[in-house]
Amino acid sequence: MKPFTVHRGRVAPLDRVNVDTDQIIPKQFLKRIEKTGFGQFVFYDWRFGADGKKNPNFVLHEPRYEGASILIAGKNFGCGSSREHAVWALADFGFRAVIASSFADIFANNSTKNGFLTVQLTEDEVARLMQRAHEVENYQITIDLEQCEVRDDQGFRAKFPIDSFVRHCLLHGLDDIGLTLQHEAEIAAYEASHPAVERG
């Protein structure tokens, strides 16, 4: 997994609440059996018309947000389906992090497995960042996972909460299957006292 330490990048504002994973990556793109190549389909129904033509009014298509690597959105981001394809699509499109006042559990969990950061700030802080992303040309911020802090060049500075183990894994890009397998002896002991039964 790609480590996440400190990232500075352009911010794109997606001013909607309850952005669900069906919206992030519609179902017709879930049939691929690879983890790659989902970026072209991210927010497909919003980015493209029914005729397949680019929707120039969608925020990610505005030239000023081109190349944005940080998305800022309304509360309950990533709700709905457990599809990890949503994280793969955002990451493949070029995002490294999403900032919102709350995230759905499974989406947040999936993000941590892909070196993708979900940054939880207060509603007020999100509103301030959203406003600056709308008003300031080429608005950039820094997300510092070492300090658990978001800051910009105009004096914004806010701490964000994150589970210490999740932070550790992200900072070092750790494979958590490997970490679990360090407990082979305990798993084997548990299985010895709880054997699987062949039935059916």
Add this chain to the structure above:
Amino acid sequence: MQRLKARWLAEFPACLKACPDTNLTMPAKRTLFEKIWDAHLVAQPAERSPILYIDLHLVHEVTSPQAFDGLRAAGRKVRQPLRTVATVDHNIPTEPRGTPITDLIAAKQIAALQSNCKEFGVRLFDMDSPEQGIVHVIGPELGLTQPGMTIVCGDSHTSTHGAFGALAFGIGTSEVEHVLATQCLAQQKPKTMKIDVRGRLADGVTAKDLALGIIGQIGTDGATGHVVEYAGPAVRALSMEGRMTLCNMSIEAGARAGMVAPDETTIAYVKGRRFAPRDAEWGKAIAHWRSLPSDTGAAFDKVVEIDATQLCPFVTWGTNPGMVAPVTGRVPELRGLQDAERRAADLALQYMGLEPGRRIEDIGIDRVFIGSCTNSRIEDLRAAARVAKGHHVSANVRAMVVPGSQAVKRAAEQEGLHRIFQDAGFEWRESGCSMCLGMNPDILQPGERCASTSNRNFEGRQGRGGRTHLVSPGMAAAAAIAGHFTDIRNWKYQ
């Protein structure tokens, strides 16, 4: 949606109220969730997330191919093939079996599951299997799902299995790989929430309406970070299938999982099923299951009380499952809503082609979908058939019934339900997820409006530009016949 909630709540002042938990806790008193959690802790390494053992891992074609690829790349095996069961459900057609799959990418995904199961020694209930069905329908009906278990699946509606008093939750593909490789998950401990449903549901008011009523109250993120335990007389009175419907929708309130404590209803349901414990094991199992309910006085992080007697049949009007109105009500007015909420409601109404104040019963429909892991079991089909009997689907409506599994389909056909549906003009199809998420050819056309027994009314969920209204099976069947939403409590049964 606070104001919207308040608006329809005003019509039912005694309906739902949140209250802080005032229980004083003794450390020895544990909830159902805590008992299962504690019993499955393999290790609690310092400074790391606890490692939880997984009893049952259900696998389907859409969220597993990349996980099996990961195993191969790392040279790992499926650690516990006996605890891993796969089926195909999400993208398969519901045309008669044997019809070639014309979607080549879908066919490739199905083929990938078949070859992965073969290579890694995983049992697969394939397309042509008499046990095939939606993963959350076949788990319970085969007796794979049992009280006290930890159950995961790469699907958010895994919460369904919590109806048995299991800890069951959806995971992403990375965690699917993790469980395949280790039979464990590193998990942060969620918080607990009790939803106490007092009184009884009235006739015509179903588990689906209870679920929609709860989400309408607490919001689509009302239970985020929490495992919900549903309790109270109205929940006790539900059949296992009703409990599955209720737990299924937990994720729509953001919950990590939903649960109902096992009781005699649960035990009677599991008994004799194919993978259920037998003989001496059965006695031991039920003794264990009877020890699982939350201890009296066990504390929850949050408690919500609901008065079941004040609930009614609900219809969603917007683009998330929290946007609900009583069937006798109206699309809410947006005056007075603030910023983000108003924008969300406004966008939802634009998408849905509705205006504030429209009577719900005046909303006409084009399509009806009776199916999905929420409402495709035999009791759901009986409820819909009872409504359909002796009537005919409106000339303007195309209606389909998609049984949740081959076993449900067989049972329905033995009872003659398929004849009732077909005589009434409903299509009777093969089992699968179908139009719940439209990964197969069963989709809405742009602008089509659908009364659906599924779980999500998100934009584009059932097809780009499609407009989904979530309802119970009886309400869906009645809407198919009337051509618009209608209050099932006034239905003229024949």
